[in-house]
Amino acid sequence: MTKRKIVVALGGNAILSKDASSEAQQAALRTTAKYLVKFVEQGDDLIISHGNGPQVGNLLLQQAAGSTEKNPAMPLDTAVAMTQGSIGYWMQNALDEELAAAGITKDVATVVTQVEVDPKDGAFTSPTKPIGPFYNQAEAEKLQKDHPEYTYVEDAGRGYRRVVPSPKPIGVNEYRVVDTLVGAGVIPISVGGGGVPVVREGNRLVGREAVIDKDFASEKLAELVHADLLIILTAVDNIYVNFNKPDQKKLEHVSIQELEDYEKDNQFAKGSMLPKVQAAVDFVKNSSHGQAVVTSLENIGEFLENGQGTIISK
Numbered sequence: 028m029t030k031r032k033i034v035v036a037l038g039g040n041a042i043l044s045k046d047a048s049s050e051a052q053q054a055a056l057r058t059t060a061k062y063l064v065k066f067v068e069q070g071d072d073l074i075i076s077h078g079n080g081p082q083v084g085n086l087l088l089q090q091a092a093g094s095t096e097k098n099p100a101m102p103l104d105t106a107v108a109m110t111q112g113s114i115g116y117w118m119q120n121a122l123d124e125e126l127a128a129a130g131i132t133k134d135v136a137t138v139v140t141q142v143e144v145d146p147k148d149g150a151f152t153s154p155t156k157p158i159g160p161f162y163n164q165a166e167a168e169k170l171q172k173d174h175p176e177y178t179y180v181e182d183a184g185r186g187y188r189r190v191v192p193s194p195k196p197i198g199v200n201e202y203r204v205v206d207t208l209v210g211a212g213v214i215p216i217s218v219g220g221g222g223v224p225v226v227r228e229g230n231r232l233v234g235r236e237a238v239i240d241k242d243f244a245s246e247k248l249a250e251l252v253h254a255d256l257l258i259i260l261t262a263v264d265n266i267y268v269n270f271n272k273p274d275q276k277k278l279e280h281v282s283i284q285e286l287e288d289y290e291k292d293n294q295f296a297k298g299s300m301l302p303k304v305q306a307a308v309d310f311v312k313n314s315s316h317g318q319a320v321v322t323s324l325e326n327i328g329e330f331l332e333n334g335q336g337t338i339i340s341k
């Protein structure tokens with residue numbers, strides 16, 4: 028098997044399910060690391076990215092609760108950088124342990140990554156990215172009254188959450204560093220939480236209060252480092268059409284044209300499967316030879332051994 032350069036984007040369930048304590052998130056990441064080591068065992072070069080929606084929202088709440096004039100709460104761009112650090116630390120620690128258990132000598136390093144966005148991106152005036160905890164309707168209504176500057180919306184029938192702007196990534200400032208690390212045999216963790224959103228002002232990169240979708244940021248990074256594969260890991264083994272209906276159909280090998288047709292047919296839920304499908308299609312379209320895969324962590328073994336999962340090609 029030839030050595031491949033793979034960008035792996037980790038879904039929310041790879042880090043946090045119900046318990047938001049650091050112990051529980053670290054335990055989940057140790058399980059995640061066991062799966063990811065399978066790629067390393069077969070000689071692939073990995074670049075890992077991850078989400079931060081629950082974590083960055085929780086961090087903002089902690090910041091607000093403890094803030095004083097002398098110890099002010101940090102803005103959202105800085106909070107994103109803080110979650111890159113904390114989740115990166117947990118992921119490095121978990122991978123170090125699992126690589127050692129597998130007898131593999133390889134370093135892992137987190138790169139605080141700034142992702143460029145367009146200051147005129149319409150997302151800045153139309154927040155859509157859910158962050159932090161879920162609320163019931165009464166709680167959300169009270170929060171909305173107390174914080175008219177924030178937006179709370181219903182999130183896919185699961186409760187209410189605060190939403191923030193989520194502009195599209197147009198560049199990854201540290202992509203060359205990431206590629207250099209891969210070339211040196213290191214496993215980089217990059218564009219965590221979609222990357223810190225920044226806009227270019229001359230020679231300066233200036234932070235913006237937003238949370239970029241990690242699937243789109245991972246796609247941009249995969250393009251820039253000329254990855255062979257973009258693997259988007261989530262809670263399902265495959266993308267489906269007629270998802271959760273009696274006639275649901277699993278997609279196995281699918282072309283970008285077919286996926287675009289299904290997208291026009293509204294087959295993919297906004298804010299959950301749709302960004303993954305769009306990121307996968309963009310990567311395959313914009314790379315000379317790349318493929319994209321959407322599957323679950325638990326299915327990695329089946330993907331590696333039998334090609335199971337949804338595999339998207341030109």
Ligand SMILES: Nc1ncnc2c1ncn2[C@@H]1O[C@H](COP(=O)(O)OP(=O)(O)O)[C@@H](O)[C@H]1O
Nearest residue numbers: 038039261262263266267270294295296299300
């Ligand atoms: N057409 C579809 N095919 C498969 N899953 C879908 C589809 N539409 C919506 N989903 C849901 O989208 C989820 C993935 O989105 P989400 O949980 O937001 O992602 P993440 O894993 O990045 O946190 C899947 O676990 C599944 O429940």
Ligand SMILES: NC(=O)OP(=O)(O)O
Nearest residue numbers: 078079080220240241
């Ligand atoms: N930044 C981001 O996309 O996070 P989630 O995947 O947790 O929503």
